[in-house]
Amino acid sequence: MDKEKVGRFYDVVWTEYLPEYEETEKHWKIFFTSEEVAGRSVLDAGCGTGIFSIIFANQGAGRVTGIDISEGSLGTARGLKEKFGLDSAEFMKQDMLDLPFADASFDIVWAWGTVHHTTDPFQAIDQLIRVLKPGGALLLAVYTRTRLTFIHEIIRKTLVRTPRRSWTCLSKVMALFLAPVVFVFKKREKSRKGEKLEELILDWYFVPIRHYYRPEEIRKYLEDKGFSIEKFLPASGRFDSTSNFIFKARKV
Numbered sequence: 001m002d003k004e005k006v007g008r009f010y011d012v013v014w015t016e017y018l019p020e021y022e023e024t025e026k027h028w029k030i031f032f033t034s035e036e037v038a039g040r041s042v043l044d045a046g047c048g049t050g051i052f053s054i055i056f057a058n059q060g061a062g063r064v065t066g067i068d069i070s071e072g073s074l075g076t077a078r079g080l081k082e083k084f085g086l087d088s089a090e091f092m093k094q095d096m097l098d099l100p101f102a103d104a105s106f107d108i109v110w111a112w113g114t115v116h117h118t119t120d121p122f123q124a125i126d127q128l129i130r131v132l133k134p135g136g137a138l139l140l141a142v143y144t145r146t147r148l149t150f151i152h153e154i155i156r157k158t159l160v161r162t163p164r165r166s167w168t169c170l171s172k173v174m175a176l177f178l179a180p181v182v183f184v185f186k187k188r189e190k191s192r193k194g195e196k197l198e199e200l201i202l203d204w205y206f207v208p209i210r211h212y213y214r215p216e217e218i219r220k221y222l223e224d225k226g227f228s229i230e231k232f233l234p235a236s237g238r239f240d241s242t243s244n245f246i247f248k249a250r251k252v
């Protein structure tokens with residue numbers, strides 16, 4: 001099943017792939033302040049290795065719940081919680097398409113780079129909206145659909161059909177060929193520990209499920225659900241990436 005494939009993919013990829021705390025926190029501060037999160041309940045949906053949950057807890061959130069379908073990533077997240085000595089964060093295996101929380105359970109719902117990896121991103125968004133309290137803040141970072149998306153998708157759909165054991169090797173070979181192009185066109189800000197082009201390629205081209213949207217689609221969806229948009233970043237993802245657009249929206 002595709003969902004299990006995604007979980008297994010992230011068991012391997014993101015457990016090796018720890019974002020730098022300070023760089024990630026700088027990015028978090030674009031959207032929230034410690035005053036805004038103090039004492040609040042937070043859902044980090046698709047928390048991965050838990051870096052944003054840890055930041056929310058360190059910034060004074062009252063209760064942070066990180067959920068993910070990747071046990072490997074959750075293991076790393078629990079290790080981070082221990083390392084930072086945080087009692088207010090907890091991590092659990094849950095599917096965001098079917099959240100076990102009551103309606104209006106959280107003050108803040110954060111979903112960074114996650115709904116587009118589910119089998120049904122709008123079902124995921126509906127679940128996130130359901131568990132958010134009225135007046136609460138929803139943050140969504142979603143892959144941008146561009147004119148080049150179809151090319152990326154042809155490559156990805158071809159590569160995910162290759163045997164799993166060859167993926168690391170293939171991404172290294174692709175990195176060798178793409179390195180000069182990336183060097184010329186893009187100066188990347190290094191914000192993941194030991195970040196390598198081959199890891200980015202693995203994450204980009206070998207992930208089993210990937211959806212892309214235009215910002216207007218997500219904006220309209222949120223506004224139709226009664227949200228007001230507080231912040232919109234068209235292409236300013238974490239890690240200096242242009243692949244995500246980000247909405248911070250308030251449930252009215």
Ligand SMILES: C[S@@+](CC[C@H](N)C(=O)[O-])C[C@H]1O[C@@H](n2cnc3c(N)ncnc32)[C@H](O)[C@@H]1O
Nearest residue numbers: 010046047048068069070095096112113114117
């Ligand atoms: C690109 S990673 C982002 C991780 C984290 N939000 C971050 O930015 O550091 C996407 C995460 O979404 C998780 N994910 C995908 N589908 C999911 C689902 N249906 N329910 C919960 N988590 C899911 C994956 O396992 C993976 O950890």
